[in-house]
Amino acid sequence: MAEPLIELRDVSKAFGNNVVLDQVNLTIYRGEALGIIGPSGTGKSTILRVMAGLLEPDSGEIYLRGQLRRGLVEDSRGSLGISLVFQNSALFDSLTVDENVGFLLYQHSHLPRHRIRQLVEDKLEMVGLPGTGHLYPAELSGGMRKRVSLARAIMENPENPAENPEVLLYDEPTAGLDPIASTIIEDLIRDLQHRQGGCGTYAIVTHQHSTIRRATDRIVFLYQGKVKWQGQVEDVDTTDDPAVQQFFSGSVEGPIQVMS
Numbered sequence: 001m002a003e004p005l006i007e008l009r010d011v012s013k014a015f016g017n018n019v020v021l022d023q024v025n026l027t028i029y030r031g032e033a034l035g036i037i038g039p040s041g042t043g044k045s046t047i048l049r050v051m052a053g054l055l056e057p058d059s060g061e062i063y064l065r066g067q068l069r070r071g072l073v074e075d076s077r078g079s080l081g082i083s084l085v086f087q088n089s090a091l092f093d094s095l096t097v098d099e100n101v102g103f104l105l106y107q108h109s110h111l112p113r114h115r116i117r118q119l120v121e122d123k124l125e126m127v128g129l130p131g132t133g134h135l136y137p138a139e140l141s142g143g144m145r146k147r148v149s150l151a152r153a154i155m156e157n158p159e160n161p162a163e164n165p166e167v168l169l170y171d172e173p174t175a176g177l178d179p180i181a182s183t184i185i186e187d188l189i190r191d192l193q194h195r196q197g198g199c200g201t202y203a204i205v206t207h208q209h210s211t212i213r214r215a216t217d218r219i220v221f222l223y224q225g226k227v228k229w230q231g232q233v234e235d236v237d238t239t240d241d242p243a244v245q246q247f248f249s250g251s252v253e254g255p256i257q258v259m260s
């Protein structure tokens with residue numbers, strides 16, 4: 001049985017009267033590629049932010065490698081490296097690719113600049129962008145910016161290996177990309193799962209069918225604040241759950257209430 005790396009137990013979160021997560025139980029196991037899917041506004045990004053330690057739940061517990069996490073990410077440094085890959089890539093426009101990818105090392109490590117530049121270049125090669133460190137984000141396509149944000153997410157600090165990323169959390173990594181650019185990102189996500197210096201465990205929030213099918217193994221379907229269904233990705237074609245069937249068919253008829 002694989003080791004649980006992140007476990008949410010009965011996690012609830014409301015914004016005012018809007019109950020977004022309602023006693024959610026969810027586990028990410030070492031080595032797995034988990035897809036978190038569900039209708040818009042159902043709390044998928046909120047779950048990622050809770051798992052990443054950027055947002056405190058109202059109730060419930062979060063265990064990182066079996067240890068109860070108290071507080072936010074600042075308080076639990078070192079217990080498990082978790083990197084969030086933001087939907088909009090979240091690069092600093094005024095910094096070069098090299099300065100973006102190596103940002104934390106330039107700011108917080110004692111490594112010489114030439115050493116950081118080499119570490120950055122290694123990661124840029126892994127995401128298929130060798131020799132682009134001198135460019136600015138505005139000079140890159142949307143797909144290239146995504147790849148830069150992946151390189152940043154898998155950066156490692158040789159001074160502090162305990163903080164190396166062990167789980168990547170992708171928030172809609174292929175949103176806004178054309179089908180071919182999406183395939184490149186999906187294949188890269190898979191490639192990084194199996195490569196030394198990549199990251200073997202990840203969860204992806206996505207609406208894209210191709211991303212679900214190419215880049216995930218297990219699916220958790222969220223609906224109205226709860227885990228409504230879970231199974232292997234191939235089970236979505238045979239499940240008799242009407243909400244999952246509706247989600248994948250895109251039909252407006254079914255149990256999922258359509259906001260107009």
Ligand SMILES: Nc1ncnc2c1ncn2[C@@H]1O[C@H](COP(=O)(O)OP(=O)(O)OP(=O)(O)O)[C@@H](O)[C@H]1O
Pocket residue numbers: 015018020038039040041042043044045046047
């Ligand atoms: N900081 C916040 N303050 C108030 N409401 C919020 C906040 N963050 C999220 N929400 C609300 O929580 C709900 C869930 O948002 P979330 O972004 O997690 O959903 P989602 O499933 O990722 O949606 P989508 O698929 O459309 O990206 C939405 O109704 C959203 O408006």
